[in-house]
Structures are given as structure tokens and as C-alpha cells.
Amino acid sequence: MKAAALALSLLAVPGCGSAGTRARHGQPDPSASAEVVGEVQLEAELHRLDLLEAEIYAPFRSAAPGHPVDRCNDGDSEVMSRMLAFGLIVGKQEKKAADRKYYALLQTGTPEELFPAIYLRRYYFEGLLECVRGLTGAGPRKAREEHHVSILTQSNFDAETSRGLVLVDFSTHWCAPCKLMAPELEKLARDHRGAIRVARLTADRHQELIERFDLTTFPTLVLLKDGNEVARLGKYRTYQELLKWIRDALPDQSSSWSGHPTQGGQVPAPDNE
Structure with a gap:
């Protein structure tokens, strides 16, 4: 006890926990409500x-x-x-x-x-x-770095996905495959930043977007290019399987995104950041 x-x-401590800070990616405009x-x-x-x-x-x-x-x-x-x-x-x-x-x-x-x-x-x-x-016997836990996946909501979705290559993970918090895929998506976002933006949206709280994309199963991954859907995938995939799926969906993009890890490149900031 x-x-x-x-x-x-x-709970009585203001700002307790990391939710008291703004998200690293997909953060709202300082003037936002x-x-x-x-x-x-x-x-x-x-x-x-x-x-x-x-x-x-x-x-x-x-x-x-x-x-x-x-x-x-x-x-x-x-x-x-x-x-x-x-x-x-x-x-x-x-x-x-x-x-x-x-x-x-x-x-x-x-x-x-x-x-x-x-x-x-x-x-x-x-x-x-x-x-x-x-x-x-796993030993001490390694310190976890800040997440690289962008955070999407109804209010910032269009601005965050309107430019460049964006992979949106439509997930739910009760979905076990969604949780298991979260580290795979983190690795993709970290290794290929500058070539592709990986983003997350919790389906439970954004019904309008779920209806807009006609989603019925989770996780569903939707690959967008300049705001337009290129491909979608409706099941759990490993990191390597995700890479292959993206390459297959973008056969004409080999020169701009090879699928190889970047060397510290940065994702271009959306207009509202």
C-alpha cells in the first residue's frame, strides 16, 4: 500500500510526468488552444x-x-x-x-x-x-530516447500530412498487434528520418478521420504522398517487412528514398511548426 x-x-503535482512537455514531433502551434x-x-x-x-x-x-x-x-x-x-x-x-x-x-x-x-x-x-x-535475467533496462514518431490529432492531421512522404499508423490502445508494432515504427522513424515521416493517430478518439479513410480494422497503415493515399496495409508487420512494403508501393521513388538508413537527416518541418 x-x-x-x-x-x-x-497526481497532486502539476506537470507530473512527460505529458507536461510538448511532443517532440507533431506538436501544436504555441498559439493553439x-x-x-x-x-x-x-x-x-x-x-x-x-x-x-x-x-x-x-x-x-x-x-x-x-x-x-x-x-x-x-x-x-x-x-x-x-x-x-x-x-x-x-x-x-x-x-x-x-x-x-x-x-x-x-x-x-x-x-x-x-x-x-x-x-x-x-x-x-x-x-x-x-x-x-x-x-x-534481462539485466538493467537501457534508457529510452525520446520518441521519433509524430503525433497526429484531428486538429493537426492535414497540416502534418500534406507535404512529403508520411506513413500514418491508425491504431487503438486496446489492440495488441498495434502495441507490438509500435517499436518497429519507432525504428523506421529513427532510421529513415529525412526520407519518410512516421506518424501515429489513436483511432478511438478521432472518429471523423476513421470514417474519412473508411477504416474497419486496426492496425491500419496508410502511406501518404503530399496528402494523397499511395497504399495501405491492414496488419502487423516487422521492421524489414515494412521497408519492403514501402519500396513496393513506391517503385518510381528509388532515387529519392532508397530505404537505407539516413545519416542524421531531418524531416522537413510542416508549415504550421
Whole structure:
């Protein structure tokens, strides 16, 4: 309970967590409304949560008895207390019920309503990852660099995708393949910045864009060139598979984008940045 009480006390600290800073990519204009700024910050936090969850679950492809995640959730007091803190903030103490309530809140909640739950969910996942790494002998966790995937919302979508080559990941936070693909997209964004921009949009919160692109399954990747759709892909793909798909979709672009990692190039900034 000590850890749970500590986590709950964090909610009283203004700007607690990285959501108190502006997203590195896809950030709103400084003159944007508080609502727009909050939505971009929320999307950035959801992306970081997906990366963290992928780090926990990606090494395991089986849910056999004795699974390290289950052992931590059911037997590690620190992890259990952090899970309890998260459950208390969403109003459900049992893990599966708390997850369902959280995913439902993500569809309709405002950033101000959701940030406390997101902070505590990250707090829980960080403890779970530490426990799992201890059980599997993975050693200390490496420091994670800032994300390279751009953050999209309804308000900045057209401005962020109107110029150049943009790969948009339409995902949902409850979709396991979406989370597992998040690190692959991060690697693509990092290795090929300057040639392609990789961006993320959470489908749950942007129904107008989902209808505009006629999306029914997630994840769906849509490749845009100067705002026009070039190709789309409706399933999980590894980093190498993503590279092949992009090359196949752009047979006449070999001279401008070879698919080889760039050497520190920068993505051209949209007009609104």
C-alpha cells in the first residue's frame, strides 16, 4: 500500500510526468488552444505507454503457466500495489475489469480526466517491467530516447500530412498487434528520418478521420504522398517487412528514398511548426 499511496500523491503535482512537455514531433502551434495542446500531449503519452507495454510483452509469445508477467502480477507485492493504485483511479480493482474501464475512458475522456489514469498505468507498467526483467535475467533496462514518431490529432492531421512522404499508423490502445508494432515504427522513424515521416493517430478518439479513410480494422497503415493515399496495409508487420512494403508501393521513388538508413537527416518541418 505504501507504493500505491505514493503513486496517488503524484497526481497532486502539476506537470507530473512527460505529458507536461510538448511532443517532440507533431506538436501544436504555441498559439493553439489548451484543448489542442492537451490532446497532442495525451496522444504522446499513449504512444509511450504502447512502447513500454511492447517492451514487457514482446519477448513472450506464449501464455503458458508460470509466465513471468503472471508471476509478477500475482506474486510481487510492489507490482500488485502499483496495479491497485491504477485500479483505484479508474474505479475497478480487478485487473481485467480495470483494463476494460480504462479502454472505455480513452474513447470519451478529456486529457485532464485521463492523465491521472495514464500516469498510474505507466507507474504500474514500469514496476512490472522491472519485475519481469529480474525474473528473466534481462539485466538493467537501457534508457529510452525520446520518441521519433509524430503525433497526429484531428486538429493537426492535414497540416502534418500534406507535404512529403508520411506513413500514418491508425491504431487503438486496446489492440495488441498495434502495441507490438509500435517499436518497429519507432525504428523506421529513427532510421529513415529525412526520407519518410512516421506518424501515429489513436483511432478511438478521432472518429471523423476513421470514417474519412473508411477504416474497419486496426492496425491500419496508410502511406501518404503530399496528402494523397499511395497504399495501405491492414496488419502487423516487422521492421524489414515494412521497408519492403514501402519500396513496393513506391517503385518510381528509388532515387529519392532508397530505404537505407539516413545519416542524421531531418524531416522537413510542416508549415504550421
